[in-house]
Amino acid sequence: MNERxxxxxxxxxxxxxxxxxxxxxxxxxxxxxxxxxxYFAVEKYKEFVDRFLTVDINDKKGMADALGETETxxxxxxxxxxxxxxxxxxxxxxxxxxxxxxxxxxxPSNHS
Numbered sequence: 455m456n457e458r459x460x461x462x463x464x465x466x467x468x469x470x471x472x473x474x475x476x477x478x479x480x481x482x483x484x485x486x487x488x489x490x491x492x493y494f495a496v497e498k499y500k501e502f503v504d505r506f507l508t509v510d511i512n513d514k515k516g517m518a519d520a521l522g523e524t525e526t527x528x529x530x531x532x533x534x535x536x537x538x539x540x541x542x543x544x545x546x547x548x549x550x551x552x553x554x555x556x557x558x559x560x561x562p563s564n565h566s
Contacts (some may be wrong), residue, residue: 467487
């Protein structure tokens, strides 16, 4: 395994263990994997954007390749964000049972 994969697996395990220590009867185990994957995918996304910015403006193929890699990584990030939301809400509801979880609050979203 390469270093990035090893670090991702360790981070996912650390997150999973922290969540397990909260004392929930059943906790969403996939949250650790999703959060770790987003963490490392953002690093890759930044690398792809940096690569795009270094491609010569006349190298249309190079620019398209860099943008394609960027798009693929954004799709990967999007998958994990969609996947993790329900699990995070369950954990937040467990931690703060008398308060609505962020995705259940009324009014405009605080997200940009």
